[in-house]
Amino acid sequence: MKEPGTNVVNAAIIGASGYSGAELLRILSTHPEVRIRRVTAASSAGQRVDALYPALAGQCDLEYEELLPEKLSDIDVAFLALPSGQAMNIVPELKAKVPRIIDLGGDFRLKSPALYEQYYKHPHTAASLLESAVYGLPEMNRKAVASATLVANPGCYATSVILALLPALEHGIARGQGIVINSLSGVSGAGRSASVEMSFAEINENVRAYKLLTHQHIPEIESVLGGAFGGALSVSFVPHLVPLTRGIYTTVHAQLATNVRASEVVTLYQQYYATHPFVRITNSIPQILSVRGTNYCDIALYVDQRTNQLIIISVIDNLVKGAAGQAIQNMNLMFALDETTGLR
Amino acid sequence: MKEPGTNVVNAAIIGASGYSGAELLRILSTHPEVRIRRVTAASSAGQRVDALYPALAGQCDLEYEELLPEKLSDIDVAFLALPSGQAMNIVPELKAKVPRIIDLGGDFRLKSPALYEQYYKHPHTAASLLESAVYGLPEMNRKAVASATLVANPGCYATSVILALLPALEHGIARGQGIVINSLSGVSGAGRSASVEMSFAEINENVRAYKLLTHQHIPEIESVLGGAFGGALSVSFVPHLVPLTRGIYTTVHAQLATNVRASEVVTLYQQYYATHPFVRITNSIPQILSVRGTNYCDIALYVDQRTNQLIIISVIDNLVKGAAGQAIQNMNLMFALDETTGLR
Amino acid sequence: MKEPGTNVVNAAIIGASGYSGAELLRILSTHPEVRIRRVTAASSAGQRVDALYPALAGQCDLEYEELLPEKLSDIDVAFLALPSGQAMNIVPELKAKVPRIIDLGGDFRLKSPALYEQYYKHPHTAASLLESAVYGLPEMNRKAVASATLVANPGCYATSVILALLPALEHGIARGQGIVINSLSGVSGAGRSASVEMSFAEINENVRAYKLLTHQHIPEIESVLGGAFGGALSVSFVPHLVPLTRGIYTTVHAQLATNVRASEVVTLYQQYYATHPFVRITNSIPQILSVRGTNYCDIALYVDQRTNQLIIISVIDNLVKGAAGQAIQNMNLMFALDETTGLR
Amino acid sequence: MKEPGTNVVNAAIIGASGYSGAELLRILSTHPEVRIRRVTAASSAGQRVDALYPALAGQCDLEYEELLPEKLSDIDVAFLALPSGQAMNIVPELKAKVPRIIDLGGDFRLKSPALYEQYYKHPHTAASLLESAVYGLPEMNRKAVASATLVANPGCYATSVILALLPALEHGIARGQGIVINSLSGVSGAGRSASVEMSFAEINENVRAYKLLTHQHIPEIESVLGGAFGGALSVSFVPHLVPLTRGIYTTVHAQLATNVRASEVVTLYQQYYATHPFVRITNSIPQILSVRGTNYCDIALYVDQRTNQLIIISVIDNLVKGAAGQAIQNMNLMFALDETTGLR
DSSP: OOOOOTTOEEEEEESTTSHHHHHHHHHHTTOTTEEEEEEEOGGGTTSBHHHHOGGGTTTOOOBEEOOOGGGGTTOSEEEEOOOTTSHHHHHHHHHTTOSEEEEOSSTTSOSOHHHHHHHHSSOOSOGGGTTTOEEOOHHHHHHHHHHOSEEEOOOHHHHHHHHHHHHHHHTTOBOSSSEEEEEEEOGGGGOSOOOSTTBHHHHTTOOEEOSTTTOTHHHHHHHHHHHHHTSOOOEEEEEEEOSOSSOEEEEEEEEBSSOOOHHHHHHHHHHHTTTOTTEEEOSSOOBGGGTTTSSOEEEEEEEETTTTEEEEEEEEOTTIIIIIHHHHHHHHHHTTOOTTTTOO | OOOOOTTOEEEEEESTTSHHHHHHHHHHTTOTTEEEEEEEOGGGTTSBHHHHOGGGTTTOOOBEEOOOGGGGTTOSEEEEOOOTTSHHHHHHHHHHHOSEEEEOSSTTSOSOHHHHHHHHSSOOSOGGGTTTOEEOOHHHHHHHHHHOSEEEOOOHHHHHHHHHHHHHHHTTOBOSSSEEEEEEEOGGGGOSOOOSTTBHHHHTTOOEEOSTTTOTHHHHHHHHHHHHHTSOOOEEEEEEEOSOSSOEEEEEEEEBSSOOOHHHHHHHHHHHTTTOTTEEEOSSOOBGGGTTTSSOEEEEEEEETTTTEEEEEEEEOTTIIIIIHHHHHHHHHHTTOOTTTTOO | OOOOOTTOEEEEEESTTSHHHHHHHHHHTTOTTEEEEEEEOGGGTTSBHHHHOGGGTTTOOOBEEOOOGGGGTTOSEEEEOOOTTSHHHHHHHHHHHOSEEEEOSSTTSOSOHHHHHHHHSSOOSOGGGTTTOEEOOHHHHHHHHHHOSEEEOOOHHHHHHHHHHHHHHHTTOBOSSSEEEEEEEOGGGGOSOOOSTTBHHHHTTOOEEOSTTTOTHHHHHHHHHHHHHTSOOOEEEEEEEOSOSSOEEEEEEEEBSSOOOHHHHHHHHHHHTTTOTTEEEOSSOOBGGGTTTSSOEEEEEEEETTTTEEEEEEEEOTTIIIIIHHHHHHHHHHTTOOTTTTOO | OOOOOTTOEEEEEESOSSHHHHHHHHHHTTOTTEEEEEEEOGGGTTSBHHHHOGGGTTTOOOBEEOOOGGGGTTOSEEEEOOOTTSHHHHHHHHHHHOSEEEEOSSTTSOSOHHHHHHHHSSOOSOGGGTTTOEEOOHHHHHHHHHHOSEEEOOOHHHHHHHHHHHHHHHTTOBOSSSEEEEEEEOGGGGOSOOOSTTBHHHHTTOOEEOSTTTOTHHHHHHHHHHHHHTSOOOEEEEEEEOSOSSOEEEEEEEEBSSOOOHHHHHHHHHHHTTTOTTEEEOSSOOBGGGTTTSSOEEEEEEEETTTTEEEEEEEEOTTTTTTHHHHHHHHHHHTTOOTTTTOO
8 A cells, every 4th residue: 555645635434333434444445545544433442443344354454443533633534424413413523623524424415404304303403514515426516526625425325316317307308296216225224233123034035115205315315306407306215125235226217208219318318427437327227236346326228108207227336336435436526536546 | 634535626737847836836735625636847757846846855745747638637726837828838728628727827817919919929829718717816806716717827026016006096096197116026936947147146136127118017917907997007117136035025106196195095905905814904014024935915005295196015925925825825716615725 | 723622732932022932923823733822022012923023914813921920820831932041040930830841942951050051151040950851852852752841942053963963873873072063054043133243234145153162052962962872972063154044054074983885874864763754864965945944854964985974964944943843843742742733 | 547568467368258257357457467458258259248247347348259379479378267177178279379377277276187087077188287287376386376387276165275274284283184174155156157056046045065075176175285284184075055146164173183272273373374465364253254355365263172173264255265366366476466466
């Protein structure tokens, strides 16, 4: 690994003991322009990282610490990978110490404190920061991300849904009402925690939907896509747990707004994402194995003439493009590095 | 096991070497009123059943034979579990020998030979039998099944979809246009065959949609439900393969046609299926493990007020309620046995 | 289901909320000679059984209760499916109320309190009952089980190992020293509990050994087999967790004590188990799928001439022959029912 | 990626359509010192690599070709990833064109043509090359590999077993007779091919041993370790298929030859592998997830005082350290690159 120099980005990972934190460690430990300086995790403070994640033995020589903001003065960028609702309590203080913050959680993704409270079930404690936080979807906000001081990394489902719909909605191909979204997710999206529900015996040979009508990515999707669409937009979103560790498979049905052939939609999407290295428009039906462990989002497009619907399938690895990879892609933009550095 | 007597049903399984055939064997071998007399499988003729399925050692003492219709004169009922397109070639001759036939394949599910040819990609060779074949969904056609001589056992996806939508469409709660159906299936639905696509390494940690816009259960669903609905009906159906052996998880989105609360829909469904022992309306979100190995179909109902949609989730075991179990349920009706005999 | 009559066995399940308890419920709910009268589970008291196990909806109409021994006076048999160390605290009192007790845990499997304390890491509180408890392996102790008042149902690993070695050791074919046992287990053996270790993300695509040198089934295996062998016996036992829900796969290596051909060993085993309906000696290499959901133990035998070793493979379903099924087999013997009743 | 220069290693992959070939492509496509020039695969000639492996879209722009040795004159190193028995037919001709050959198959791993024929069931057609082929286990033969023109990359099981036993046998801690080896493998080791046996429905929720007494890695293990041991050595090896895609879990039991404590064995192993970056001696029990996707071999050591046995557990990813990764490690040595280049 490169020795730290004047140009090296000094990074801290706040909340590094969960799956997203571990994935940040895995990717950043081979990133040529980054040096991980500190990793914090309240529950594991004092423990070596490779004691918790033996896979990182020989790759990562760090120890978990308590979070002490005063120790972060030499940090260029802090990644926050905390349970929902914790980031908003520390970001105000952190912003005074660390020039760039990327929050992988949901605390700064919505602009409206009321919507936040409705879906997250508690009030927002740092609402004044919501407006200036930049929604870190590089394919949409590349420029704004580059100069942002606080980036709200998108939700995993939201990433797969927004990338799937953005071109069609911006170009008026799909209607904004009555969009139906079914997503299938691996279990790592739920984080690393002890519960009967997430035990192998309850997930293996099983499928179940959850958080029907109430999932917190619904307002995220509607507000972000509503902005691009330029009008009211409503989605019905059903997330399902399927027996795999990683990956999100999203199938979208939207009413066509114009008479268009599938090939025209494919061309539109190819052009739309031509300069975005991590979106691939595929000819064959996407599958999760094609993106496993990568930062790619694969998208395929179908027109159902019989029912006048546009069907869009998109797949990502929830821990990479849906979390740690996208965060690093944002970091690359923020430090004027090539967007793909460390992510191939 | 009960010794054969005058009232015992003598059964043959034609095409008993695949997963549906093996499931028929598994269930029928403990059915108190049935005696399996013959099992045929061209590819395995001469082999013992328990050589192919060691699980049946000690339970089933039969040997696979070639299919010779003249040897079936003492048979009361023949189950056909053949690859698509083979049943229609033997049913005409079989009908002369065997009083009751239950076909687990798709050959006799559609009434229209044209629709059959469009979706199955070859002409129907026994089209004159289509009209008299009874669609073997007991929850819909209990009476007709009882007296039928040729029963077309429903498709696995179609079973989960039709049971999910039947009450809502019959009672005018849901609109018939723009219904969106996403189904997730275990791999046993694809049958027992050698292919790279179905190998463990390609299914494990993977999800993929398939047969988008072209699946042969689309016309089956539309024609059966269209009859109940009393009007034109169109569905957009996307089947997905997920990494499990058994089970189908179906999520339906339909536009509400009336202003109705979720609790009213639940009550309607409970009443509709009150006399049907294998449909359970659940309070909690259904999961595949709850129906694994059983003949149950679990259904849950949700109203999305924001988007004015009825969301219905239904789950079955594709090899039981989606194939062998439903076939035996039909057989019970045909021989005036209690509908649940051998299926608890 | 048969109505309760004078001959019906009235059963209680103490600790019915775990996987073994649920499996007892599943099997007993279709057992023609048994009526489940009470199910207790401290943590779930007041909850309906089918709320915790939706699969049992329509099959089991019971509610979990607190354990109150005075309420068990009408009970013929109590199954105990409790966490390790709990049965010994209640069995003394229970024995005064309930004529027959079958303990599925490890509390009464060892005769020596000292050995118990060494491996279970706490003293035995009902040591006076150890001597009279009958080790409930029907293939070994059929007669003693029939008249026992307290049966210690064998451990799941121990069942697979003892059935594998019993004939060879009794007949002096294998040496008692240096036996190597590697067992692979599905996760349901660890019970239904919340832990990161047993979460899907930590089990899927993973294998790990555990409790090396210290597993509590080591003294169980050594003492039971030592008795049959008639001499000191030592085994080295390594259990492994593999990503499946159910099943145990045991591979045993033992030094041959005599010059014997594989076919002779096979014949010996066939004769040894000829009157035992749940042991099958197989020609092909055993696999877990062949016994999944059944009470069978499949065994295959190999002689490695090059290394002079007898290799024995045995497979069971840990929740059936390794727990609930074997307990019911014992109950059948205790109530003079056919050994296989309710277990086909 | 680095542009090809005078120092770039020009590589060809012969037989690149299977899983080992694809893994070579995956790793080499980010290797900074290698340029993949040609990939051949008879069955897929004319097809783009990313049509067969969509995961490589955007990473690999090559097309499969027929193998034409005359087209390989600009190649520095050829990796052979062919079905068993094919490499020996082309290596004699290939050696005239390509200076360095690394065969990932089993054709050149044994020195004895007789042993080859006994275990591989057909005569060796290039027996004169066996003597000069270097067994490509870098931890054993680093120097010889560096100057070799033909490297026989070790078998996956053999790699895990030899690394586990090498120090103990070389240092006389373990006896050479009666070694018992149980290995568990993911299915990718069997290659990418169509078979019922390897279908998801037959592997999922299943375990089965295979090739008992006859596996071709037995003579490979015995001859390689026998050389290190300096005496006759015999192993009894039972490979098992478990439901995972990648990984090998090996548990070895060997009789201790000396009175030694576990901590001494650990120290010996740490010293033995101190200069070998891909072997990690672990404190905790190894697990497959720790090495998934990496070139590491994790090893843990236990002394069973009761039975006087040394128990060794080793884990690798069968496609990386067990195939493609080890081949690239060998290539690095052959071209005087750092051994870990491209493998972190």
